Amino acid sequence: xxxEIHKPLKAICDAVPGALGATVMGFDGVPVDSYEHRExxxxxxxxxxxxxxxxxxxxxxxxxxxFAAGDLExxxxxxxxxxxxxxxxxxxxxxALALCSPxxxxxxxxxxxxxxxxxxxxxG
Amino acid sequence: xxxEIHKPLKAICDAVPGALGATVMGFDGVPVDSYEHRExxxxxxxxxxxxxxxxxxxxxxxxxxxFAAGDLExxxxxxxxxxxxxxxxxxxxxxALALCSPxxxxxxxxxxxxxxxxxxxxxG
Numbered sequence: 001x002x003x004e005i006h007k008p009l010k011a012i013c014d015a016v017p018g019a020l021g022a023t024v025m026g027f028d029g030v031p032v033d034s035y036e037h038r039e040x041x042x043x044x045x046x047x048x049x050x051x052x053x054x055x056x057x058x059x060x061x062x063x064x065x066x067f068a069a070g071d072l073e074x075x076x077x078x079x080x081x082x083x084x085x086x087x088x089x090x091x092x093x094x095x096a097l098a099l100c101s102p103x104x105x106x107x108x109x110x111x112x113x114x115x116x117x118x119x120x121x122x123x124g
Numbered sequence: 125x126x127x128e129i130h131k132p133l134k135a136i137c138d139a140v141p142g143a144l145g146a147t148v149m150g151f152d153g154v155p156v157d158s159y160e161h162r163e164x165x166x167x168x169x170x171x172x173x174x175x176x177x178x179x180x181x182x183x184x185x186x187x188x189x190x191f192a193a194g195d196l197e198x199x200x201x202x203x204x205x206x207x208x209x210x211x212x213x214x215x216x217x218x219x220a221l222a223l224c225s226p227x228x229x230x231x232x233x234x235x236x237x238x239x240x241x242x243x244x245x246x247x248g
Contacts, residue, residue: 044191044193045191045192049187049188049191052190052191053187056180056183056187059180060177060201063173064201064203064206066176067168067169067172067173067176068167068169069168069203069205069206070168070203070204071204072201072202072203073202073226074200074201074226075201075202076198076199076200077199078196078198079188079193079194079196079197080193080194080195080197081194082188082193102197102198
């Protein structure tokens with residue numbers, strides 16, 4: 001556990017109703033640190049899903065740059081039982097939040113935006 | 125141009141400030157109908173980017189189902205110069221909205237949700 005990473009992950013989850021957990025992960029799918037806030041209701045394997053999404057994230061990043069849409073700032077996926085909001089921190093790492101409902105995804109987006117710069121600085 | 129598809133695409137773009145265009149597209153990247161609201165400011169090739177994203181969308185859909193997150197409901201990608209909100213209509217088609225800024229993406233999300241059921245019924 002790395003305090004400089006774990007504390008903001010916990011702060012984000014504590015502030016967003018419906019948060020299941022947050023993580024800082026490499027684009028290669030290797031987590032740097034994770035905070036599990038509570039168990040998902042169903043059988044969703046949040047960790048495994050985020051590793052899967054990390055693969056896609058690299059592709060989205062490249063597509064956006066290729067078609068001159070600029071740098072990728074945020075990526076969010078809403079499924080029936082899980083909403084994930086993902087924000088690249090730098091070329092290597094991203095910050096992700098998993099929620100059991102999309103209701104407070106807006107607040108989640110705001111908090112990721114807020115915590116991203118100091119996390120990027122710590123990792124950079 | 126198919127009236128039953130073109131009209132809702134235009135209605136969505138007219139109602140959302142910053143809308144660049146909307147499209148109904150197959151997961152294979154073939155557009156059914158598109159409405160171009162206005163030119164993007166930069167060099168972004170919105171059509172080509174959406175075709176690229178349609179590839180990813182299929183993968184996101186499969187991942188979400190595989191890890192028991194349920195059916196994919198919405199997918200959004202925010203890049204520096206373009207925000208895209210995408211909503212699957214059925215197993216074959218999705219509805220997408222491109223915006224030049226993320227400011228009104230929430231309104232866009234709401235309107236896609238509103239127009240998706242009649243579009244899905246028409247296509248089904």
